[in-house]
Amino acid sequence: MSFDVAALRGQFPILGTLVHGLPLHYLDNGASAQTPRAVIDAVVSYETTARANAHRGVHALAEAATDLYEGARADVAAFLGGVPVEEIVFTGGCTAAINLVAHGLGASLKAGDEIVVSELEHHSNIVPWHMLAERAGATLRWLPVTDDGRIDVTALGTMVSARTRVIALAHVSNVTGAVLDVAAVVAAAKAVGAKVLLDGAQRAPHGPLDVAALGVDFYVLAGHKAYGPNGIGILWGRATELDRLPPFMGGGSMIGRVEKGRITYAPSPRRFEAGTPPIGPAVGLGAACRWMSGLDWDAIHDHEMGLVQRLLDGLPDIPGCRLVGPAGLQGRFPVVSLTLDSVHPHDTAQILDSFGVAVRAGHHCAQPLMDRFDIAGTTRISLAPYNDSGDIDAALLGLREAVRRFA
Amino acid sequence: MSQALYQDRIVALAKAKLGAGKLANPTAIGERDNPLCGDRVRMEIALGPDGRIAELAHKVRGCALCEASASALSARAVGRDAAGIATLRAEMDGVITGTSDGEGDFAAFAPLRDHKSRRDCVTLPFEALRAALAG
Numbered sequence: 001m002s003f004d005v006a007a008l009r010g011q012f013p014i015l016g017t018l019v020h021g022l023p024l025h026y027l028d029n030g031a032s033a034q035t036p037r038a039v040i041d042a043v044v045s046y047e048t049t050a051r052a053n054a055h056r057g058v059h060a061l062a063e064a065a066t067d068l069y070e071g072a073r074a075d076v077a078a079f080l081g082g083v084p085v086e087e088i089v090f091t092g093g094c095t096a097a098i099n100l101v102a103h104g105l106g107a108s109l110k111a112g113d114e115i116v117v118s119e120l121e122h123h124s125n126i127v128p129w130h131m132l133a134e135r136a137g138a139t140l141r142w143l144p145v146t147d148d149g150r151i152d153v154t155a156l157g158t159m160v161s162a163r164t165r166v167i168a169l170a171h172v173s174n175v176t177g178a179v180l181d182v183a184a185v186v187a188a189a190k191a192v193g194a195k196v197l198l199d200g201a202q203r204a205p206h207g208p209l210d211v212a213a214l215g216v217d218f219y220v221l222a223g224h225k226a227y228g229p230n231g232i233g234i235l236w237g238r239a240t241e242l243d244r245l246p247p248f249m250g251g252g253s254m255i256g257r258v259e260k261g262r263i264t265y266a267p268s269p270r271r272f273e274a275g276t277p278p279i280g281p282a283v284g285l286g287a288a289c290r291w292m293s294g295l296d297w298d299a300i301h302d303h304e305m306g307l308v309q310r311l312l313d314g315l316p317d318i319p320g321c322r323l324v325g326p327a328g329l330q331g332r333f334p335v336v337s338l339t340l341d342s343v344h345p346h347d348t349a350q351i352l353d354s355f356g357v358a359v360r361a362g363h364h365c366a367q368p369l370m371d372r373f374d375i376a377g378t379t380r381i382s383l384a385p386y387n388d389s390g391d392i393d394a395a396l397l398g399l400r401e402a403v404r405r406f407a
Numbered sequence: 408m409s410q411a412l413y414q415d416r417i418v419a420l421a422k423a424k425l426g427a428g429k430l431a432n433p434t435a436i437g438e439r440d441n442p443l444c445g446d447r448v449r450m451e452i453a454l455g456p457d458g459r460i461a462e463l464a465h466k467v468r469g470c471a472l473c474e475a476s477a478s479a480l481s482a483r484a485v486g487r488d489a490a491g492i493a494t495l496r497a498e499m500d501g502v503i504t505g506t507s508d509g510e511g512d513f514a515a516f517a518p519l520r521d522h523k524s525r526r527d528c529v530t531l532p533f534e535a536l537r538a539a540l541a542g
Contacts, residue, residue: 344470344471346470347413362444362445363444376445377444377445405418406413406421406471
């Protein structure tokens with residue numbers, strides 16, 4: 001397979017949109033990626049030819065809806081390395097998936113136990129664990145972050161102990177783009193019998209995974225960051241781990257039998273999917289996984305890293321620009337954060353918007369990381385396969401204008 | 408669009424940092440965060456015996472709009488009591504929502520009527536001052 005960025009861009013209707021009369025340069029993919037026609041068509045097809053509830057009816061539309069919903073689960077399982085479909089739980093999003101695991105593991109936590117996170121986590125991978133620690137009397141331990149924005153795995157030796165029950169970390173930082181040394185984390189966890197959860201929100205949009213081979217116990221991802229719809233996410237858990245977790249929410253579908261004095265629960269994944277599921281979004285995410293699985297990710301990786309290099313090469317020409325994260329291409333994904341000495345990130349993003357450039361600015365729901373670097377926030381440029389050199393050049397032009405305006 | 412938002416007067420107000428600093432003996436302090444962006448404003452005031460603001464100093468960790476707003480507010484806050492500050496807030500709300508033009512430097516914030524997502528940047532100093540006045 002070869003990679004043709006122009007042809008890929010043609011699959012994304014929104015990329016033809018004009019912003020303030022200018023071409024759209026969408027570089028906010030870390031917040032929400034755009035959606036290809038294949039995903040839109042899959043959702044429209046469900047809504048127009050098979051809209052019904054899943055796992056409930058016997059009529060034709062209900063059968064079709066159930067087939068589409070479970071087919072989407074199979075597509076996600078294939079994308080994650082061919083894991084069993086029973087290990088794929090549809091959730092409302094990444095945050096919901098982490099909360100599900102935190103709630104489930106909480107049943108076995110006790111005072112004195114420890115949960116290891118890091119200073120660069122998204123709030124969605126901090127707050128659920130903080131809440132759990134408060135409930136259980138457990139303690140959060142924080143892996144430090146290196147000066148180049150990586151989780152410092154050399155600290156695992158002092159942070160992980162026999163008291164550690166869970167290690168919950170970002171696979172790829174949503175601020176610095178740094179990728180985690182998963183093997184080091186898994187080795188440290190196995191040595192003490194701790195569970196490992198990876199937040200894959202920023203990793204999943206950049207190609208298929210083999211989650212079982214990573215050696216972790218749980219992996220979560222967000223549909224809307226992986227070219228799918230909003231309101232859908234994935235929890236993957238090893239069957240042995242999911243089977244140990246109690247239900248999260250109660251309701252229809254997740255039961256074995258309900259009697260007045262006794263309730264039994266369904267096996268995974270149904271035990272964790274109470275109520276009518278988000279069928280349309282799940283169908284869309286399944287289509288997104290099929291779409292991603294059909295791309296040449298070696299070529300796309302080269303393309304994305306080429307754009308990161310183009311950006312990194314341009315930043316030294318912008319007065320007062322500082323990179324927050326890895327300086328090179330090694331051990332990173334295409335998420336780049338920066339600060340400008342004389343310009344607040346929100347003002348930078350506002351001026352970039354006037355060039356048609358969409359970026360994210362602020363603390364990125366990673367306030368402990370902002371504290372680590374003693375900054376209010378950053379301007380973040382996050383790439384997807386459909387970005388091209390014109391997007392990078394427009395961003396660099398806007399950054400220069402931001403500096404000039406506030407000089 | 409950003410050219411209008413960051414017109415010269417706004418940039419000048421942001422850079423002027425009117426009222427920035429600390430008071431030696433504040434009688435009240437108010438601090439407010441914008442949880443969405445992480446910006447923070449701290450207002451220190453010294454009240455006279457009549458309940459009016461005799462001195463004011465602020466510390467802003469925020470964007471240019473927040474800095475400019477703190478400057479514009481500081482220039483008009485001294486000599487006013489809580490009701491007077493509420494009047495200023497109403498004036499600024501009118502400017503950024505497009506229902507009034509505002510006086511003096513407040514008028515420079517008129518482009519905010521086209522940028523709803525940035526209005527909280529402008530009102531954060533007012534919120535911090537209101538917190539200080541509430542004791």
